[in-house]
Amino acid sequence: MQNNPHTTLITATAPVSPDTHGGRTKCLQRLVRLDLPVPRTVGLSFEAVHNIARGDMPDMPLLLSPFEAGELLCVRPSSEDPDWGGPSAILNIGMNEARFDDFAKRLGKDVAASLYARFVHSYSIQVARLDPDVFDEIGAEGEASLSAALRAYEEETDEPFPQDPAAQLAEVLRSMARAWDGTSARLLRQAKGAPADAGLGLVVQSMALGFGKGECGSGVLQLIDRETGLEQLTGRYLSQSQGRDALESGTKALFLERDARGPSLEELAPEAFASLIEYARLMRQKLREEMQVEFVIEDGRVHLLDGVRVSRTSRAAVRSAVRLAQDGIISRQEALMRVPPSALNELLHRQVDRSVASDVMGRGVAASPGAATGRIVFSAADAQACAAREEACVLVRRETSPEDIRGMHAANAILTERGGMTSHAAVIGRGIGLPCVVGATEMRFQLRKKLLTSPDGRVFKEGDIITIDGTHGEVLAGAVSMQEATLDDAFQTLLTWSDAERDIGIRANADTPADAQTAKMFQAQGIGLCRTEHMFFEDDRLTVMREMIFAENSEDRRAALERLLPVQRADFTELFRTMAGMPVCIRLLDPPLHEFLPSDHAGHRALAEALDIPLADVTRRVEAMGEYNPMLGLRGVRLGITVPEIYDMQVRAIFEAAIDVSKEGMPIVPEIMIPLVSAKREVELVKMRVDIVAAAVKAETGAEFEYQLGVMVETPRAALRAEDIAENVSFLSFGTNDLTQMTYGLSRDDAGRFMTEYVRQGVFEEDPFHTLDVDGVGELLILGAKRGRAARPALTLSMCGEHGGNTESIAFCRAAGFDYVSCSPFRVPVARLAAAQLAILDHLQ
Template sequence: MAQLIGAAVQQNAAHITLITPDAPVSASSHGGRAKCLQRLVRLGLPVPTTVALSFEAVHGLAAGEWLGMDQVLAAFDSDQILCVRPSSEDPDWGGPGAILNIGMNDAQFTRLSDSVGGEAARKLYLKFIQSYSTHVARLDPDIFDDLDSADVNAVSCFLEAYESEAEEPFPQSRSEQLIGVLRSMARAWEGTTARLLRQAKGAPADAGLGLVIQAMALGVGRGESGSGVLQLVNSVTGVAQITGRYMRQSQGRDALKSEGSALFLQKDVRGPSLEEKAPQAFLQLTKYAALMRERLREEMQCEFTLENGEIRILDGVRVQRSARAAVRIAVSLAESKIISREEAVMRVEPRALNELLHRQVDRTAKRDVIGSGIGASPGAATGKIVFTAAEAQASAARGEACVLVRRETNPEDIRGMHAASAALTERGGMTSHAAVIGRGLGLPCVVGATSMRFQTSKRRITSPDGRVFREGDVITVDGTNGQILAGEPKMMEAALDDSFQTLMTWADMSRDIGVRANADTSADARTALVFQAEGIGLCRTEHMFFEADQLIAMREVIFANASDDRSMALQALLPMQREMFVELFEIMQGRPVCIRLFDPPLHEFLPTDRAGLRDLAEALNLPLSDVTRRVEALGEYNPMLGMRGVRLQITVPEILDMQARAIFEAMLDASAGGDPVVPEIMIPLVSAKREVELVKTRIDAVAAAVRTERGRDFDYRLGVMVETPRAALRAEDIAPHCEFFSFGTNDLTQMTYGLSRDDAGRFMSAYVQQGVFPEDPFHTLDQEGVGELLRLGAERGRRAQPNLTLSVCGEHGGSPESIAFCREIGMDYVSCSPFRVPVARLAAAQLAIQDKTS
């Protein structure tokens, strides 16, 4: 009979479809809910009669076109009460709320009062009057506030209130009610606010909405009646566990909204349960849910109704889940042989892993937002406000968590960032100093928080609403979404459980591009190993020079006037560098370690304030005037484009000699009695082949001297960091002198665009919003401009040196979109911050699986 009605419905209206097992319904034309209901029908589940309206039909309703209600209602009995639910293509895109009890009128109220009781019938009618008034007639819901819904005459009072406000009687025709509901939901979907909200969730601007009209399973009656939802897993942890609630004499999702009157599903010491009240119904529901899991190949939430003990399945939706639950669910489905391992890998969003790797603000916690900026390093942490690196170290020594607040950080702040629980800066973007170091340390960080007023000299920050927070006040930095919160909200801890490890093992079986970590310290290297990085792709050797015991030695080098004096001063740094390299080599246990030679301009190691200059003069035993003049002489108009990187190594070669010796001696010490270590030495900021020739000659000389002194032979690999446009364009000249190229996309983006990566955050949001750039190029690799330089550099480099190893070591190395481009142009590996290694591993695996399946 249903098939005959369905054929008649579809013959008269192509976009009005009765859901049957073989009806022409798809998620792309009728929405995900309609398609899922068809799947439930195919499984033989007791789904009420349902009619689906296509996207095109709903769009027509929003535009004022008429819909043949006779065709819509042909599938239902003349006295059948209905409900309407939205059906967007992707359930995550949302939609208008469901409206229940369409068709309730005075006649139905009388009929139902006889069959289910006056109180139940009254609740049904009142619920519909309120929904229709608010969503269709667009009346103020306050008109019912002073009315008592428990009054036996409540229906008359509510109808009078409606008529008084709407200046017309409440519609009694089911057809009139239904067309009003359908049109209001269609127009709500196409409104500006709704469109912006779903675009924020990733929906296309022209995303369509379908609507499903379903026979109401009332959920009220004289026998066991009610409604609820059931699922087989915990949405937060993903652990197998029957969860949900059931509420007697209720409809829809009332059970989830009720605090005290809802029942548990399984027997529970905390209160009564559905299993105790209706054991057969409970058993059948769990069987239905298990069948949905197996046949729909997904953990589903089942929305159900009992009517005098009889089950109706109203809907099945994909279980909402946290990132940790998503991982466990995917692994569990694969281990149950419901999906393949490769499909399990594909089901987890790479960026969602950040929730597992870092502490997060609990989803249920109240957020007192006092400011916002760029979420530059994910995770959340709470602490007392401090304004200097020294204060952060002092707090750590006292065992107190702190948040380091700065206008912007510089290399001298690294010690404070190590000591702090989180960092907050007024300036900066995704590749600013604070952002890069924060991601490397796994330190929650928000940069570019220009919505707040920073008064660091007065040791206070002010929120946009005028609240003032001073040193010692407790705040929380949420680097995942870029918010700053007052106080200490409830947190969720990081969770790298067995399911995570299993998923990552499966990912590694599929991926075809290497993943290394950027690691500057032994702690970074150990973190990289925890996340199973294949080696170190970038070790920035200068960071250790900012430690207190090494900073003064570095400053002596800077102030030395002659080569011999510089070499003498560097003797103090040599054993420290060597010790650091030994530790890195030993931790990495034969894995490759790529060491970038000294890169920053020398002025970064010098104080700028008078107190710092005075302390330096005292430490060096020099007049303050001499120190001041020397510091001023080292100043540059644009130091990031000045004497740094290879330029410094050529003009001040003593630093190069010291570092090369430290690397070679450490290599020999670390490999004594074990597998040989083959370090990779990388020259930064190269733009001409002659620079490489000069540096290589110097390094070879140091290598020869160490071989003679130690009486042992060894190998090393030399390469360049391609981070200037000219290096990419002249790669064919440079490559014959190298064994690898590592593209430093942070500086390459900066130089290609002519943008300061530390200052771009001030206007980047406006640029992206107005379509100047599709994305922040420091966050997502610009494949058209910067990417073209990568492509040219890779092609020309390999033309001259076919065995040239190619990689990306900028922060783009951890971006899934950037990894796709790197694979496309033939990169051998990417390198990123240790905490982004799992994200890169999973993204690389998904790309390889996509290629394989397509």
């Protein structure tokens, strides 16, 4: 039987593995190899269980042959991954009238009745599928309860409770096998990440009773705190119990270690306690994992029923992986591979405590991780007012625009009706670490009435408190329990190890000095994208910007821009100083000018007063600047060529700031990026003006400086003509947000309305704004990279779209020979770990 591949006695050499018999079976074999006190066990393979579900039962005499006559058994599930679950364990199989008499003589009638009643309950509910309420009302203590349970079984089934142990075991096996194949079980495990055809093994094990004379009982034990990962003995123990009774009984359970608050296992059975600690430490060392030990004590002797990896939070997962490596149990590389990069999001931001029930009032796209609670406000101005009163608020908009920037910074979270992963709200939210849910289309947004209606009809008004869970895309009514962000020593150690492994650079997208400070805190290797437009939306700057837009000629535009030059220069000076000599890539102004103008009548009137011109002139000019499709209109390099004074001012501010900071001992080589290029001639025209400004600044200051000019590849034509474009630049940075939008012909702000249905029906495997489309958009990146380096072999290549923080995108960029990726500051740690894991996987292959 030991060598039977499907009905296998678990010994040190038995042919079992997690992918044929499941994780529990393999773990028990490892415990046997360590010579630990494991009850005799037989493992049934996935194939055997599948056959049982179809009615093909194993050789029952063979299955029972390793066990002693009259011995009670239990059956437990053994799925490939313990997190996938399985049918509930059934204990005390083999209990019947004869065994009841035997146990009554040995242990007393109360104990015998409890053992029998527990089995009758489990068998009736899980095997015979009888009404659980009937047996819950009966209870499972004492002979009266046992008699009532047996009577209820006979009344419900019209037959007496089965007495043959082999028949009992066969029916248990059949029931558990069929339960695993059921629709509900399949959907449940698929939700946990299991494949639909995942197999189930079963473990048949001698019962360690936990009842009897001397110290008897059952419990669980682990050496770390599952919430924090700190070294701490945790668990519970209950005298005269079996299974997982200790976890359910509450006040009757004992402490494990000596404790002033009550009796403990260490006091009642010191030798058994010492053995348990020794076993747990040995399991940690030999199984190379923090393990939870399920045990039974019989008359002071310890039996180990199971060992599973401790279920833990992301914070505990990081700390335990680091401690195992520091203790020499696993390598640093293995520690890095044990932490999913996405798990770091839970450490970087406050999170909703998922163990506490909450009231979900709506759902949308989980656009920026983290959670925050605040009062509903419907405008950026109201958000700023809340911040001034030091009140937390949630900014609710149909969609955000650059005009909302100050309100977004003032808010604690953002909720929008429209948008997807690369919408304005999503990008800014991720950039500043603000929880954000977008595309909540099932909710009704009534901004004029200042009302928000949930799908179930509940109405929330301005000032009501809600919670935004940007990690899971949920909107919750009221305030909820939170878990705080945790950037502890283990987190920092893990990222330091990541940097030693990865082979691609990680920069951050940072628009302000505050963003840059965050990027530096997370040890980004510079700034890969600074969007300068966000610097113009402060009140004092916005008015001057609007004055420049309304200027009638070049001289008037220059005069207005001269007033913006000092503040723009101050911004860049602080940015360069914050990054302390690390590379900073600054994108010249990209959005169309109408985005800087007010869109409502009140805004037009205020602008007319500020510029001292007739209201009719303001309204007419704003309407004239409107575009049918502004995303494809007068923006980016087109703006720089037709209104060149803007880029002249920005470039001068960059050069003058670089000179000032370089005098402080931090040599700065600014990288200037031209947005939305499609043609070589566009680059030539902008390059000519940049060179002229550089020469002028050098002549005026007497200072020498270097700079690099590059292009943001956002149009398909730029990728296709990269060989021509590369002749005039030092770097190409692929902006995959717009490139995806233009390649697909999809609006990234509106695609959320139908994207879920497209993914559901298999039109797209994933939302291409969330996960890089390596087949379509990716091919453009490969063509652009190849053709660009054909013209200039030393050309620097990077990705600076929001895809830059995704593991799949980093893998693609590494394979394509890119130098670095750039992502939102709060995604930098995630990208650092993901890049390290990809490098480790390459070395293993």
